[in-house]
Amino acid sequence: MIESLQSISIAIELIIAILGLSILFKKKKIYGLGIFITFVIYVFYDYAKLNSININTNLLSFLFFIASLSMFLVVIKLWKEKSKK
Numbered sequence: 001m002i003e004s005l006q007s008i009s010i011a012i013e014l015i016i017a018i019l020g021l022s023i024l025f026k027k028k029k030i031y032g033l034g035i036f037i038t039f040v041i042y043v044f045y046d047y048a049k050l051n052s053i054n055i056n057t058n059l060l061s062f063l064f065f066i067a068s069l070s071m072f073l074v075v076i077k078l079w080k081e082k083s084k085k
Contacts, residue, residue: 006050013042034074041067 017039023032041063048055 003050006046010043010046010050013039013046017043031074031077034070034077037070038067038074041070 017036020032020035020037020039023029023035025032045055045060045063047053
């Protein structure tokens with residue numbers, strides 16, 4: 001049951017990453033790149049965890065920092081766009 005949920009979660013994260021690229025290229029919004037980066041990192045982490053792939057904890061910490069920073073910048077960009085309207 002848990003493995004099924006993890007697989008579904010990975011699929012959803014992958015869809016979100018692809019939508020991030022769509023936002024970047026079709027809508028010409030730079031924050032699509034941040035969405036893509038964040039969710040690709042999530043896919044990588046969840047896939048590794050699901051398949052018991054041993055990953056250095058320092059690397060995971062760095063990747064999660066990048067994912068958090070990326071999403072933070074997305075939120076700031078969206079906040080600024082909303083404020084302009």
